[in-house]
Amino acid sequence: MIDFPRTDSHRLDDQRLATLRARFLADSRNRTVQNALARQDVDEVAVDHEVLLSLRSEVSVHLDDWKVTNQYESGRCWLFAILNLLRADARGRLGVKDFEFSQTHAMYWDKLERANLLLDEIVATADQPLDGRLMSHLLAGPLEDGGQWDMAVSVLLRHGAVPKQLMPETYASSHSKHMNARLHQRLRRAALDLREVADDPQEVSIRREQALSDIHTILTVHLGTPPERVDWEWRDDRGDFHRVSEQPQEFLARACWLPLEEYVCLVDDPRPEHPKGALLTVEHLGNVVGGRPVRYLNVSSARMKKLAVQALKRGEPVWFGCDVAQQELRAEGRWAANLLDYEDVYQVPLTLTKEERVRTGESQMTHAMLLTGVDLTDDETPLRWRVENSWGPGRGEEGFFVMADSWFDEYVFEVAVRRSDLDETERGIVDADAEVITLPAWDPMGALA
Incomplete structure (x- = not known):
């Protein structure tokens, strides 16, 4: 870091403020824009x-x-985008023009899986200073809604997908701020607990599983319980009736053939x-x-x-x-x-x-x-x-x-x-x-x- 000498030369004293004001007023265009922006957005x-x-x-x-x-x-755009890509194929294969996959289902499994991974990361980085850049980054928003393409693929390949009717929107899936705040609190508490016993593998395992169970509880009360099977009936746009009973991974493979x-x-x-x-x-x-x-x-x-x-x-x-x-x-x-x-x-x-x-x-x-x-x-x-x-x-x-x-x-x-x-x-x-x-x-x- 460059150590500049501390002087008063850059204080916002009365003379400098007067100069800035005079410079602003000297250009009549500034007043015109100021008047315009007083009544409307800058855009x-x-x-x-x-x-x-x-x-x-x-x-x-x-x-x-x-x-x-x-x-x-909510910040689920990455999940919405990939599920919208998949439904572009599924709507034809299922014969339902306005079909949607459940975005809440994908959100649920992303957050539970992400919490599980983060608990491992917390243990693996126990030698890092808690206020260092890495830990500050990991704990800044550990279960926010956002994600990346490969993360979405991981969730879908592991947990499949279900029709929106089987796991519809809840208040928290559409307004995730307060749910996320509680998830963050529990994970930050877990970070302190796990770092405290990092040298005791047995105690780490106990505290890790309790933290994951607590995260599961918070998610499930807010988002609902994911269906273990896709038991679904629908009538396609031609009026033909269909029924399936299969695992979410099987349903995703049936509904969408994109690799x-x-x-x-x-x-x-x-x-x-x-x-x-x-x-x-x-x-x-x-x-x-x-x-x-x-x-x-x-x-x-x-x-x-x-x-x-x-x-x-x-x-x-x-x-x-x-x-x-x-x-x-x-x-x-x-x-x-x-x-x-x-x-x-x-x-x-x-x-x-x-x-x-x-x-x-x-x-x-x-x-x-x-x-x-x-x-x-x-x-x-x-x-x-x-x-x-x-x-x-x-x-x-x-x-x-x-x-x-x-x-x-x-x-x-x-x-x-x-x-x-x-x-x-x-x-x-x-x-x-x-x-x-x-x-x-x-x-x-x-x-x-």
């Missing part, structure tokens, strides 16, 4: 209407003909020390003991877009993760890299590159959704993308958003694609486990959507 002043008008909803490749889902006041275990998560990490073509992972990131490791193949944004277009043209939506709140008009359901000109409003420099945003904490993956369409030029260049969100039908066009291709480059960080769509070199990298670059637990690439 209404900053929006470039020409850009907004260019974000038309019609696209040349358009898959969705279904209704959007709603995660309400989840073969998907690869691609990222655009813009930092040059993580070269394109590198396989990345993040320490302590995961949710299932013995589950699928979280790994990313670092590629360019252009490569991600090419593979996303390929999947869409084949008729498959694409799971993706992004920094959702940047350059966004939420009510209209529109994103573009130059949609909101804040620099013009304030007359101050605000622009950062994608790399600079990642390095400074300005940008990381905060939300996951589905690409369900793309508008292509004659030479296959994307102009804009159609997006299925999970915020209900009240925003955008009945819940569907439009993303300019420029926004994809700047704010999309991840897409999940089939391994078979990768080229030979990329498949070789994915299979070369020994060459993985391991990032620290707090790295931005480990952000949870």
Whole structure:
């Protein structure tokens, strides 16, 4: 740390405050903007209407003909996005256009599995200082709602899926704040208890199992008891009656034939020390003991877009993760890299590159959704993308958003694609486990959507 001499030269004294005030008032434009912002949100002043008008909803490749889902006041977007991907296949196989998998079921098992893994992590890191960076990170929000693609796959492969009717929404699944607070309290209590007896394996086992039992109780009273079997009857859209009685894993295999275990998560990490073509992972990131490791193949944004277009043209939506709140008009359901000109409003420099945003904490993956369409030029260049969100039908066009291709480059960080769509070199990298670059637990690439 640089030790600057302590002086009074930078105090906000009366003279400096008077200078700042005079400088502000000297530009009449500042008063005009001040008056405008006194009565409306800054986005209404900053929006470039020409850009907004260019974000038309019609696209040349358009898959969705279904209704959007709603995660309400929870952070389950990553689970909603993957279950929406699966239902795009299941609705045809089950013959039910508006079919939904239970998002509460996936949420329940993610949190119980994640608590189980975290208890192991607490024991394994007992030699780390409790107020150190690693433990502060692990205990900051140990059972928050967010997650990553590979974590969702781990839950689904382990626990399957059930129709929404068999484990519907509860208040806590849709409004998870208070449930999560109690889960966090119990896990932090467990961290102290387990570290206290870390040298006694028998006592560790006793306290670990009690903590897991308590977490199970909290989850079950809030979310309900997951069904052990899918005993379900339905009438398809043609009027034919069906009945099944099987395990959740069997039901998922019946309802959806997408090979989840073969998907690869691609990222655009813009930092040059993580070269394109590198396989990345993040320490302590995961949710299932013995589950699928979280790994990313670092590629360019252009490569991600090419593979996303390929999947869409084949008729498959694409799971993706992004920094959702940047350059966004939420009510209209529109994103573009130059949609909101804040620099013009304030007359101050605000622009950062994608790399600079990642390095400074300005940008990381905060939300996951589905690409369900793309508008292509004659030479296959994307102009804009159609997006299925999970915020209900009240925003955008009945819940569907439009993303300019420029926004994809700047704010999309991840897409999940089939391994078979990768080229030979990329498949070789994915299979070369020994060459993985391991990032620290707090790295931005480990952000949870």
